[in-house]
Amino acid sequence: MLERQIRAGLHLADVQIRLGETCLIGLSAGVPPGAVFTVMGPSGSGKSTLLSYIGGFLDPVFKAKGSVTVDGIDLLSLVPERRRAGILFQDPLLFPHMSVGANIAFAIPSEVRDRRRRRQIAAEILVDMDLSGFEARDPATLSGGQKARVALARVLVSEPRLLLLDEPFSKLDMALRSQMRSLVFEHAQRAGLPVILVTHDEADAEAAGGPVHRIGAMDG
Numbered sequence: 001m002l003e004r005q006i007r008a009g010l011h012l013a014d015v016q017i018r019l020g021e022t023c024l025i026g027l028s029a030g031v032p033p034g035a036v037f038t039v040m041g042p043s044g045s046g047k048s049t050l051l052s053y054i055g056g057f058l059d060p061v062f063k064a065k066g067s068v069t070v071d072g073i074d075l076l077s078l079v080p081e082r083r084r085a086g087i088l089f090q091d092p093l094l095f096p097h098m099s100v101g102a103n104i105a106f107a108i109p110s111e112v113r114d115r116r117r118r119r120q121i122a123a124e125i126l127v128d129m130d131l132s133g134f135e136a137r138d139p140a141t142l143s144g145g146q147k148a149r150v151a152l153a154r155v156l157v158s159e160p161r162l163l164l165l166d167e168p169f170s171k172l173d174m175a176l177r178s179q180m181r182s183l184v185f186e187h188a189q190r191a192g193l194p195v196i197l198v199t200h201d202e203a204d205a206e207a208a209g210g211p212v213h214r215i216g217a218m219d220g
């Protein structure tokens with residue numbers, strides 16, 4: 001995991017994202033290490049667009065400006081793969097042709113060359129996810145909650161600087177949702193990762209505990 005050196009968290013300064021004449025996002029915010037900043041708003045209001053901007057995959061149809069730093073690093077000056085944004089979507093998006101262990105190993109930074117060490121990292125994170133011994137399993141044989149935990153494991157081993165969560169709990173039933181929220185927020189806190197959570201669910205925002213930014217609708 002990232003060394004705990006300078007941890008300033010995530011800072012968004014005067015971020016503006018426009019689509020044609022419409023300003024979708026106008027935002028300044030600070031998210032301390034381990035804290036969750038929740039973004040809520042109607043469908044089409046620009047929530048996922050904000051995550052795309054931070055992650056580095058904003059469609060050029062949008063015009064954006066502002067500054068985004070994580071632990072003092074200017075994220076926008078980095079190509080997407082160097083930003084190290086850990087992203088979770090509604091769907092776990094596991095590679096179907098790879099085992100659970102291979103899905104996780106795929107995300108471990110290439111600097112970790114030793115195969116035994118890579119296997120150990122995957123095994124340890126699976127224990128953390130309460131999926132001990134699942135390395136050889138085919139993702140197709142997992143339950144929805146298990147898939148969600150493998151997706152989280154994959155993100156965590158990638159040594160992210162921050163987490164971008166795009167409604168990652170919305171497809172889980174109530175009990176699993178609450179379990180998954182705790183798991184994600186606990187690990188973010190433990191690793192000192194600032195989190196941006198996009199959600200429609202007030203219960204997610206409440207569980208996250210941090211500030212909530214509400215954006216308006218573009219198309220009502």
Ligand SMILES: Nc1ncnc2c1ncn2[C@@H]1O[C@H](COP(=O)(O)OP(=O)(O)OP(=O)(O)O)[C@@H](O)[C@H]1O
Nearest residue numbers: 019042043044045046047048049050059061218219
């Ligand atoms: N590639 C694109 N080209 C043109 N318009 C786009 C593009 N991607 C998104 N949009 C528009 O930008 C607006 C914001 O989209 P975005 O996906 O950020 O909304 P959202 O708040 O995440 O919505 P939802 O809650 O439904 O996921 C929407 O009006 C959408 O139609």
